[in-house]
Amino acid sequence: MPEQKTILRALKGEVLDTPPIWMMRQAGRYLPEYRATRAEAGDFLSLCYNPELAAEVTLQPIRRYGFDAAILFADILLLPQALGADLWFVTGEGPRLSTITDQAGFDALKPVDEIHETLNPIYETVGILSRELPKETTLIGFAGAPWTVATYMIAGRGTKDQGPAHALKDENRPVFEALLDRITEGTIEYLSKQVEAGAEVIKIFDSWAGSLKGDDFDRYALDPAKRIIAELKARHPGLPIIAFPREAGDKYIGFAKATGADCVAIDNSVSPDWAAAHVQVDGCVQGNLDPRHMVTGGDDLVRETRRVVAAFKNGPHIFNLGHGITPDADPDNVQRMIDTIRDGQS
Numbered sequence: 001m002p003e004q005k006t007i008l009r010a011l012k013g014e015v016l017d018t019p020p021i022w023m024m025r026q027a028g029r030y031l032p033e034y035r036a037t038r039a040e041a042g043d044f045l046s047l048c049y050n051p052e053l054a055a056e057v058t059l060q061p062i063r064r065y066g067f068d069a070a071i072l073f074a075d076i077l078l079l080p081q082a083l084g085a086d087l088w089f090v091t092g093e094g095p096r097l098s099t100i101t102d103q104a105g106f107d108a109l110k111p112v113d114e115i116h117e118t119l120n121p122i123y124e125t126v127g128i129l130s131r132e133l134p135k136e137t138t139l140i141g142f143a144g145a146p147w148t149v150a151t152y153m154i155a156g157r158g159t160k161d162q163g164p165a166h167a168l169k170d171e172n173r174p175v176f177e178a179l180l181d182r183i184t185e186g187t188i189e190y191l192s193k194q195v196e197a198g199a200e201v202i203k204i205f206d207s208w209a210g211s212l213k214g215d216d217f218d219r220y221a222l223d224p225a226k227r228i229i230a231e232l233k234a235r236h237p238g239l240p241i242i243a244f245p246r247e248a249g250d251k252y253i254g255f256a257k258a259t260g261a262d263c264v265a266i267d268n269s270v271s272p273d274w275a276a277a278h279v280q281v282d283g284c285v286q287g288n289l290d291p292r293h294m295v296t297g298g299d300d301l302v303r304e305t306r307r308v309v310a311a312f313k314n315g316p317h318i319f320n321l322g323h324g325i326t327p328d329a330d331p332d333n334v335q336r337m338i339d340t341i342r343d344g345q346s
């Protein structure tokens, strides 16, 4: 049967007249309906672990905008929690976790086969979504990449320069590498269950890949991605995978080939023309409008949206932002972006 879903067609390398569209963090605080459901759930983690409500917020941007893909509503930090880390969110500040800074901290983690006890509600959310999504909408499952997840598990919070994770890497490499391995193995099991539950595409978020330089990038961003992708594809032949080594710069070049990813998501620190010439030559790319246009809108939004579409029009492309939409974004600007892409309207 010929593939109908536009995202799956693009991921197979097809060049479409209009690129399929979705948006990182499309279910989020910029939407009033999200804020209402989150209030109903009580807090962010309760929302993630409530399959009905998590499915509801996943569906909200699909109903409002008709995006071509829905991304499972969850968080990259649920896996650390499933591995035994304490996790909580401080309102207005972000996530906090217990920290791993030495062998004893690593030894206290749970084995990988115990993660599903915590993560079962997430698979249930995926199941609900695969039944309830419109037939043309692709369901994307996801996890953080091992390096990015490790930066939070080591520092206990988000950091500007990932200093604590770099320090552990440089000062206690055996523990750092053991942690990365544990996360890699957990990620494979977590994502595999998402696929079994109905996820059609997997995205791996390496939000902090840009702070790994030279050999470190290859060992701690590229190699783990390659291992996860190879194992998932062995278990689920034909599964399309999007990799997002954010701010990888020149390291975007050849990343898809080296890791086996079907698509590389591009952040907005590189120009779409550069990415078309150097990354899209190898296959599908996703990106890369600056998310600030969702706040500022106006003629700039229309012009820059057209620039991204034009740059990538000769190859397979999934339209997205270069990073997540922010809570101060205006929902009307999202509609304007979509209209610009689909109808050429302004």
Ligand code: 1CP
Pocket: 023, 024, 025, 026, 027, 028, 029, 038, 044, 071, 072, 073, 074, 075, 076, 077, 094, 095, 142, 144, 157, 158, 159, 205, 207, 324
């Ligand atoms: O207050 C709220 O409602 C929480 C805000 C929020 C949301 C909406 C967080 C906390 N996580 C999420 C959902 C989420 N996170 C999704 C699913 C929904 C969607 O995209 O529509 C996804 C894919 C993520 C992924 C995620 N979480 C990443 C990778 C992508 C990226 O943004 O770089 C990262 C780094 C996180 C950690 C995290 N979770 C939440 C916050 C505020 C952060 C960033 C923390 C920091 O570094 O300071």
